[in-house]
């Protein structure tokens with residue numbers, strides 16, 4: 001697979017009718033002397049006097065904002081997800097100092113910005129979304145990190161120019177129609193002593209079964225499989241991983257994923273059965289996640 005050809009082709013996505021206005025905003029951003037802090041909110045500050053209204057208007061052009069939150073000078077981007085809840089859950093299990101790290105399905109790069117605090121050797125994000133790349137470019141205009149953002153998917157990872165010490169693949173597996181192939185690609189893309197951190201929706205059960213939702217799961221249309229933990233373990237072993245360790249499980253709450261002014265449309269509360277919040281509107285168990293660590 002020739003990644004450079006794919007990259008060249010995908011550069012053209014940035015000229016799409018819905019993306020071009022975002023690129024124009026990025027091109028128009030002034031150079032500001034700023035600093036950043038990486039708490040639960042990724043915050044950009046400056047002592048300069050700035051046109052705060054313009055900054056807020058610019059940030060709004062990139063809606064919907066899913067992952068965050070961010071604060072860009074006076075503008076608080078109250079994203080749909082409070083992504084620090086997931087990040088904080090995992091943080092105690094990793095230290096990325098001097099590591100070569102991939103975040104697959106990185107969205108707008110919120111986790112990668114947070115990972116800068118560990119001082120990794122290299123950080124590469126993979127996500128085939130021109131919108132999320134543009135959000136990343138907007139934030140990174142101010143943060144000025146050397147994070148690389150590839151408009152590529154997990155299906156391209158094994159053809160990437162080098163392997164990784166650590167791969168994060170969070171919230172992607174259930175979107176893949178062939179989860180074992182995806183896991184094999186992750187394994188091929190790891191250094192020999194590399195580690196994968198992965199999370200996925202799960203269903204409860206002691207048997208190695210997976211739910212295959214009919215049309216949607218929690219109103220998300222493109223969900224292929226939601227496994228039990230034993231099924232997920234078997235997928236990982238079939239993909240060739242030697243170690244499978246469950247780190248955490250969590251139920252997604254309406255505190256973590258909710259409607260905000262920075263997204264259009266609905267959020268988790270609308271995706272659950274109004275009479276029984278333990279079920280999705282489709283009648284499946286409400287979203288629950290498992291976080292695992294894999295070694296090859």
Ligand SMILES: C[S@@+](CC[C@H](N)C(=O)[O-])C[C@H]1O[C@@H](n2cnc3c(N)ncnc32)[C@H](O)[C@@H]1O
Pocket residue numbers: 067083086104105106107108126127128129132152153154155169170171172175
């Ligand atoms: C549910 S979000 C998860 C975002 C983030 N990793 C998290 O856990 O909060 C799924 C992300 O996967 C991205 N995605 C879609 N297709 C993909 C693919 N083929 N390879 C990698 N990521 C993909 C989407 O654009 C989106 O940002």
